[in-house]
Amino acid sequence: MADGLIPTKPYVVRAIHEWCVDNGLTPHLLVAVSAQTCVPMTYVKNGEIVLNLNYTATKDLHIDNEAIVFSARFGGVSQNLYVPMNAVKGIFARENGQGMFFEVGTQAGSDAVEPKLAPVLIPLESKGDVTGEVTPRKKKPTLTIVK
Numbered sequence: 001m002a003d004g005l006i007p008t009k010p011y012v013v014r015a016i017h018e019w020c021v022d023n024g025l026t027p028h029l030l031v032a033v034s035a036q037t038c039v040p041m042t043y044v045k046n047g048e049i050v051l052n053l054n055y056t057a058t059k060d061l062h063i064d065n066e067a068i069v070f071s072a073r074f075g076g077v078s079q080n081l082y083v084p085m086n087a088v089k090g091i092f093a094r095e096n097g098q099g100m101f102f103e104v105g106t107q108a109g110s111d112a113v114e115p116k117l118a119p120v121l122i123p124l125e126s127k128g129d130v131t132g133e134v135t136p137r138k139k140k141p142t143l144t145i146v147k
């Protein structure tokens with residue numbers, strides 16, 4: 001990827017989020033939790049958390065090129081969340097699993113999708129509310145090449 005270009009990942013995340021909302025689907029965000037993320041640790045499983053990004057589940061949702069910031073209620077308690085873009089592993093619709101998944105970047109501002117790798121669309125099922133568990137379906141995953 002050429003130097004000086006803005007990474008594509010934040011644009012894809014915003015687009016999939018908008019697509020979910022426009023189609024009446026519930027956008028969920030898969031996050032790799034690290035020291036840079038600010039999420040309720042009680043709901044973290046295997047170093048990951050799934051967050052409901054629907055406007056009805058969030059307050060003051062802001063998705064920019066650096067991070068996703070919003071407030072949400074967990075167990076009835078409002079919490080402020082901060083997810084750096086390099087911690088985003090995927091965004092998908094809860095109802096049908098359609099979305100985009102990424103390799104997690106190790107550097108701030110890195111484009112987590114390498115040019116020679118393609119994002120993978122994996123059908124998923126989720127259970128629960130804001131932090132529903134995500135389990136793969138028995139179907140084969142599909143692969144979409146993005147150029």
